[in-house]
Each structure stands twice: as C-alpha cells, then as structure tokens.
Amino acid sequence: MIAPRHILGTFDEALASLRNNVLMMAGLAERSLDRAMKGLFERDDELCAYAIADDEEIDQLEMQIDKDGVAILLRFQPVASDLRRVVAAMKLSSNLERVADQATNIARRARKLNQHPPLTEVELIKPLHEQAMSMFKDSVDAFVREDVELGRAIVPRDEKLDDLNRVASRKLIERMAQDPDQLRGYLNLMFISRHLERVGDHATNIAEDAVYAAAAEDIRHQGAAATA
Amino acid sequence: MAESERNVMERVDRSSEPPSTGEPAPACTFQVQSLSIWYGEKRAIDNVSMDVASNAVTAIIGPSGCGKSTFIRALNRMHDLVPKTRVEGKVLLQGDDLYSGSIDPAIVRRRVGMVFQKSNPFPTMTIGENVVIGLRLNGIRDQKFLNERLEKSLQMAALWDEVKDDLHKPGTSLSGGQQQRLCIARALAVEPEVLLMDEPCSALDPIATAKIEELIYELKSKYTIVTVTHNMQQAGRISDYTAFFYLGKLIEFGPTTKIFTNPSDRQTEDYITGRFG
Numbered sequence: 001m002i003a004p005r006h007i008l009g010t011f012d013e014a015l016a017s018l019r020n021n022v023l024m025m026a027g028l029a030e031r032s033l034d035r036a037m038k039g040l041f042e043r044d045d046e047l048c049a050y051a052i053a054d055d056e057e058i059d060q061l062e063m064q065i066d067k068d069g070v071a072i073l074l075r076f077q078p079v080a081s082d083l084r085r086v087v088a089a090m091k092l093s094s095n096l097e098r099v100a101d102q103a104t105n106i107a108r109r110a111r112k113l114n115q116h117p118p119l120t121e122v123e124l125i126k127p128l129h130e131q132a133m134s135m136f137k138d139s140v141d142a143f144v145r146e147d148v149e150l151g152r153a154i155v156p157r158d159e160k161l162d163d164l165n166r167v168a169s170r171k172l173i174e175r176m177a178q179d180p181d182q183l184r185g186y187l188n189l190m191f192i193s194r195h196l197e198r199v200g201d202h203a204t205n206i207a208e209d210a211v212y213a214a215a216a217e218d219i220r221h222q223g224a225a226a227t228a
Numbered sequence: 229m230a231e232s233e234r235n236v237m238e239r240v241d242r243s244s245e246p247p248s249t250g251e252p253a254p255a256c257t258f259q260v261q262s263l264s265i266w267y268g269e270k271r272a273i274d275n276v277s278m279d280v281a282s283n284a285v286t287a288i289i290g291p292s293g294c295g296k297s298t299f300i301r302a303l304n305r306m307h308d309l310v311p312k313t314r315v316e317g318k319v320l321l322q323g324d325d326l327y328s329g330s331i332d333p334a335i336v337r338r339r340v341g342m343v344f345q346k347s348n349p350f351p352t353m354t355i356g357e358n359v360v361i362g363l364r365l366n367g368i369r370d371q372k373f374l375n376e377r378l379e380k381s382l383q384m385a386a387l388w389d390e391v392k393d394d395l396h397k398p399g400t401s402l403s404g405g406q407q408q409r410l411c412i413a414r415a416l417a418v419e420p421e422v423l424l425m426d427e428p429c430s431a432l433d434p435i436a437t438a439k440i441e442e443l444i445y446e447l448k449s450k451y452t453i454v455t456v457t458h459n460m461q462q463a464g465r466i467s468d469y470t471a472f473f474y475l476g477k478l479i480e481f482g483p484t485t486k487i488f489t490n491p492s493d494r495q496t497e498d499y500i501t502g503r504f505g
C-alpha cells in the first residue's frame with residue numbers, strides 16, 4: 001500500500017532518496033554478480049574486471065545509505081512503518097554490500113580459472129547460480145513491493161541452495177582425489193560454490209528485513225526457536 | 229568486577245533457564261467504562277473504555293481537540309467545575325465509582341493529583357507554602373509533620389537540592405522548569421494514588437523537559453501516571469502504554485512499543501508518522 005504523503009515534504013524526500021539509493025545499490029550488486037558469473041561461464045576476463053570495479057561504487061552507496069539513515073533518525077525521529085523502513089534500508093545496504101563482495105570474490109576466482117583450460121565441472125555451479133540469483137532478485141523484489149508472502153517464501157529456499165552447495169563440494173572433492181593436477185581449479189570452483197551459498201544467506205537476510213519493514217514481523221531464527 | 233559486568237554475567241547464567249510462559253495481566257488503577265462527556269450539545273468524549281495500568285505511565289496522544297484533556301480531567305472529576313458538562317459511563321478508581329453520588333469530589337482530587345500545561349504556583353505564597361497548601365487546606369497544622377512532608381515532596385519532585393535554602397522565597401521566583409516541579413511537589417504532598425499531567429513539558433526548554441521526564445520515570449514506581457502529550461518522541465520515551473484519541477473516540481490503546489513500531493489502526497499510523505489530514 002502506498003502511504004499518503006507526509007506533512008513534512010522534506011521527510012518524504014529524504015525517505016525517497018534513501019529508498020532510491022537502496023534500489024540503486026541492489027541493481028549494482030545484481031549486475032556485479034551477473035557479470036562475475038558470466039565472466040566464469042563465458043571465460044571473459046573483462047566481465048570479471050567490471051564486476052570487481054563495481055564494488056567500489058557499491059561500497060560508497062553503503063556508506064551513503066548509512067549516513068542518510070542516521071540523518072533521518074536524527075532529523076525526523078521516524079516511528080511505525082517509517083522507522084521500520086529506515087532500519088530495514090540500513091540493514092539491506094549491509095547485506096547488499098556483502099553480496100557485491102561475494103561477486104568480487106567470484107570474479108577473482110573466475111579470472112584464475114580462465115588462465116587454465118576449461119573444466120567441465122563448472123556445470124556443477126550453474127544450478128547454484130540460478131538458485132542464488134533468483135533468491136536474491138526475489139528478496140529485493142519483496143522489499144521493493146513490500147510483499148510479505150514473497151519475502152516469507154524465500155527463507156526455505158535457502159535450504160535447497162545449501163544442499164546444492166554440499167552436492168557440488170562433494171563432487172569436487174571426489175574430482176580432486178581422481179585428478180590432483182587440477183586441484184587448484186577444483187578448489188576455485190569450491191570457493192565459488194561457497195560464495196554463491198553466502199549470496200543465498202544474504203538474500204534470506206534481505207527477505208527477513210523486507211517482511212519486518214512491511215509487516216513488523218520478525219521471522220528470523222524461527223527454525224532455531226521451534227527446536228529449542 | 230563492576231556491577232554492570234556482574235549483571236551481564238547473571239543474565240548469561242539465566243539465559244539457559246526456560247522462558248516464562250506469558251506475562252500476567254498488569255493490575256489497573258482506573259477502569260474507564262463507556263465514558264461519554266458532553267459540553268452542552270457537543271460530545272467531546274464518545275463511549276471510551278480502557279483500563280489504566282498501575283505503577284505505569286500511560287500517554288494520551290491525538291490532535292488538538294480530540295478529547296485528550298477532557299478525558300484526563302474526567303479522571304479526577306474536574307468537569308464538575310465546568311457548567312453544562314454532562315458525564316455518562318463509569319470511571320472506577322481502585323473499584324470505586326468516581327461519579328457515584330456517594331463520593332466527595334474533594335476526596336477524588338486528593339487521590340488523583342493533577343499537573344497542568346502551564347506551571348501555576350500560588351503567586352502570593354512562598355515555595356514552602358505552595359507545597360503544603362493542600363495539607364493545610366485539609367486541616368493539618370502539625371508543623372513537624374508539614375516540614376517532613378515538605379522535604380519529602382520536594383525530594384520526590386527532584387527540587388529539594390535546588391530550593392532548600394530558599395523555601396521562604398515566592399514560588400514565582402523559580403524558573404519555569406522549577407515551577408513545574410514545584411507544582412508536581414504540591415500534587416505529591418497530599419500523597420495521591422494517581423498523578424495526571426496535562427502536557428507538563430510543553431512550556432519548558434529541553435533541559436527542564438528532560439528533568440521532568442526523568443522525574444516521571446522515577447515516580448511511576450510509586451504512582452500511576454497518566455499524561456497528555458503532543459510530543460510523539462516524549463510519549464515514546466516516557467510511557468509504557470499509549471492511547472490514541474481522535475474526534476473524541478479512543479482509536480487505539482496498547483503498549484507504547486507496539487503503538488510506535490506497529491500500530492494496528494491506519495489512523496494511528498497516519499497520525500504518529502505525521503501523515504494526518
């Protein structure tokens with residue numbers, strides 16, 4: 001639901017600017033991850049370099065969002081949904097920055113892999129990439145559209161990603177034993193698998209923050225609470 | 229080990245204990261039942277029911293003219309003094325119906341003290357006389373008792389250290405913030421059960437406001453406090469419960485944390501976030 005305008009126009013402007021910076025950061029993080037993965041799959045060092053270069057702008061945006069969020073808290077002392085949106089935006093920026101870090105890590109590993117003959121085992125990474133990317137896009141969508149159901153549905157999807165990471169790691173370890181000459185290459189793929197698994201963790205955090213922003217509901221650690 | 233560190237260690241030790249199963253319902257000082265108040269033909273309060281928790285601060289918020297002041301004035305029968313005012317419904321104070329014919333309004337006002345927006349010490353009286361006037365009017369003449377109560381009330385109002393050497397000076401010689409605390413001391417001197425405050429800080433600077441807020445926090449261990457405020461941040465800081473009034477109706481009432489993070493009613497949300505109207 002779109003809230004009616006705030007009596008203080010400057011407050012609306014400050015909230016809109018904060019939100020736009022979060023969206024910009026999400027767009028850049030997605031592009032960076034996409035470039036890193038294409039750099040791996042298409043063996044394109046230039047794309048890897050772009051992905052790594054994106055990180056600086058994303059880091060700047062993270063600092064800007066935190067600065068703007070603190071300024072809004074100080075100047076307007078927001079409450080209710082306004083407060084939740086500001087808190088969620090600041091938490092989102094931290095997770096988006098880490099997604100971009102994972103993209104940078106993947107790009108660096110991809111560049112190393114590209115220096116050697118291609119490994120067919122790169123195919124093991126594709127389902128992880130699809131799962132992590134769709135979780136990430138949906139989590140940002142859940143925040144943008146304040147879609148509680150979409151946000152809630154992302155959390156269990158992380159388990160599938162964890163499983164895919166375990167399967168890929170196991171197969172890569174087997175390959176290392178069978179073909180020790182390619183040890184470095186397999187290790188790099190294992191790290192990339194691990195980085196994508198971390199992207200899923202950040203997407204889960206973003207989804208949880210999206211649900212909090214939209215519905216004031218804390219859905220974190222519910223599995224742990226249920227088993228305690 | 230510092231005390232704060234010991235507290236942390238105790239919390240760590242306790243963290244393995246199972247969580248308690250639900251909070252018991254808080255005791256309540258007032259039970260307001262279907263309260264309506266008319267000024268002539270105008271209905272200022274429209275069928276309001278709520279329980280006011282004991283030893284807690286309840287903040288009443290809402291736009292001007294929504295009935296906040298009318299509501300808290302009904303809690304000590306101040307409308308008796310306004311012609312053409314009509315009150316319907318019940319206000320129970322510890323189970324006693326304040327509007328039953330058998331209750332003396334003077335006793336109600338002794339049990340339920342009030343502090344107003346603008347400090348109003350009696351201008352012809354000294355600081356000391358201002359504090360004990362309520363006791364004197366109740367026929368107490370024992371000077372030792374009056375002196376003890378004078379000091380105790382000023383201590384509780386966090387004013388004693390500032391005025392103990394100037395008790396003979398006029399009440400109006402104090403600063404605005406000190407005058408407001410003097411009025412709080414005057415209200416406390418008769419040992420009420422409840423303290424009503426109608427925008428007690430709206431005429432004060434931030435430092436004086438902070439002192440009153442700190443005082444409210446300390447007083448709630450002994451008193452039930454109901455305060456009207458236009459300041460959302462103040463309501464968030466000092467109150468345990470918040471009631472939002474609009475057009476004489478109680479729109480939403482609940483724990484302050486809930487009201488200020490996730491109000492249930494759209495009108496509450498629009499008001500507290502400044503999107504009203």
